[in-house]
Amino acid sequence: MKLKTKLFGHNYEFKSLCEVMAKANEEKSGDKLAGIAADSAEERVAAKVVLSHVTLEDLRNTPAVPYEEDEVTRIIQDGVNETIYKEIKNQTVGEFREWLLDGTTTEAMIRRTSKGLTAEMIAATAKLMSNLDLIYAGKKMPVPATCNTTIGLPGTFASRLQPNHTTDDPKGIMASVMEGFSYGCGDAVLGLNPVDDSVESVARVLKEFDEFKNKWEIPTQISVLAHVTTQIEAIKKFDAPIDMIFQSISGSQKGNEAFGVTPQMLEDGRDIVLRRGTCTGPNVMYFETGQGAELSAEAHNGWDQVTMEARTYGFGKKYAPFMVNTVVGFIGPEYLFDGKQVTRAGLEDLFMGKLTGLPMGCDACYTNHIKTDQNDIENLATLLVAQGCNFLISVPQGDDCMLMYQATGYHDMPALREVFGLRPIAEFDCWLEKMGFSENGKLTPLAGDASVFLSK
């Protein structure tokens, strides 16, 4: 492994692969905050040049956190298919990038090769990709998954209906639920971020969602995004109807400890929902992730946020999730400074997640202290759908009154479907037509009239 190169005759020498990986990133405020970003545009490119010559074997042998210290590293390393790994280990990152993009490399070939990769290899590849590279390669890697319905099939694009409310008021939540469904949102999941995350309250909301889903025969999934242990309790204590277990996860053991989550908890959650859940399966987990989470918990071990995010995907893969949502603009400008950095992170995450073999979606969003706006986020949403994003988040007019941030809106889902010629998940598409909200994949005049649900 060589860690030196010249650019315009100037020497660039890096001390470690860790330094090369950080400096090869596109500019991110989080890497600067961590004190590991490239000092100049030229140094950034020099790091990319060096990285392009690093072999996949070098990356396998340099996990961001040592195997002995970190269970995320152990899960990723122990999950590698050694036969497939041996076939590719001598490739450089530059060669592997070209192989992924090559016209003769098929979806099936990528899916197979994916089993021989570690998170560090996947992150390294993303660092050598331009935005359109990420879109082009991402589009080649559809990852379907099945809970009650199947998400991620080519030709479809789904959404999470997110009816958050400042006080969890049942009437207020249902007003948002009805309107969201009337715009064709919610085929990925109907999922609430609760204000009150007590077991009782979580069970109550789940029962309301389940009743509504059954009354109107909506082919979808439901979830309340409380801590995994709370959801397990809700099933045990109150027989709460759950289709999927939600949890935020991280790319290091220390990061997961900050979220109060262990691999055993995830196993327990998956186990109970497969036995007692209201779902068909086999994919019954819903994970949320996002660049910068490890740094904010001081759990990044000196590594960059792109690599730590790839490791999060490597960890999540073990639990065969139905959906993985990278919440890309929520963390704040100290990690992703502006619309440009949020856009880059969204495309990186989707690419890395897909290459890991995960059914990826994205919460393309922003808080009000980032230098970005709704136009930037609509741009990102459009790019993500072009990249083959399984789902996006939808809230009323893109304004989440409870989390106090903006994301994509109910209207954006049908608009993006129309622009790209995509349809909702098949069963849900039929349901929309049956309800009269859509016809041949286009909204009808009735769409957006939530009062339809109050006439029965």
Add this chain to the structure above:
Amino acid sequence: MIEQNALREIIEQVLGEMNVSGMNAAPKTAQTGVAAPSTSGSVAVATKTTIDDGFIPDVTDVDIRKQYLVENPVNGPAYAELKLHAPCRLAIGKAGARYKTDPMLQFRAAHSAAQDAVFSAVDTAFLEKMGFFTIQTMCDNKDIFLTRPDLGRRLNEEAIKTLNEKCTKNPKVQIYVSDGLSSAAVAANVADVYPSLVQGLKSYGIEVGTPFFLEYGRVGAMDQITELLGAEVTCVLIGERPGLITAESMSAYMTYKGTVGMPEARRNVISNIHKDGTPPVEAGAHIAEVLKSMLDQKTSGTELVKA
């Protein structure tokens, strides 16, 4: 084979039917029998535009709980009642699969207020009127403030010097104001909160230290200030990260003998101070109560027993 002239005629006719204007390739439009576009209507005769007096209604005055823009709803009254329970942008109708113009502009207005609250500075005239002098953290500008929370928790050298020169040492209660993530919150609330807070403390017979304004401040800066001035209790009035519902929300963070690097659990907070949340004057009195409890109980944070 079609003759040259015939071919030209066909092309000209097609272009004419497409209503393509300004095409140099078809100079003889008159021959095709299609009327040439009249130039007199669009350019020469300008319609006279009159400017009317009066205002277009303020889009930010709309109560989004009551707004109902869906055309011909199946059961409008029932949904109108239901949506009163949601402070969300619901029943906004649609133009195709996009937003109608009014709600689109309402959203943009709300976001503009939020952005201005974060990225603008507190008016110096306001600070002078309040009698606050200004000091800075180690952030030199908003961009550094937003990307380096660590620097927003530390005073610059000049600030330390100024505080040492101007402030009463070892006060019972040290109060100061900071912009945090909303300058608009400071502008909207401090003129009411600060006097009522000082008045409240006075009624308990509690002395207050020298007030000032800290620019580019994060909450944690209060601990360095506490240590520097030897304050028993410290309270910072600081702007919250704006949402779209309001950009003017302020918080009061309070500590008893705070120290740099102490656990966050030792801090108390009263948040959501704005005209539609906890009203500023009420908030001042409430903060005074909490500060008094801290002095009485000699503790703060999770250990503090609320009065």
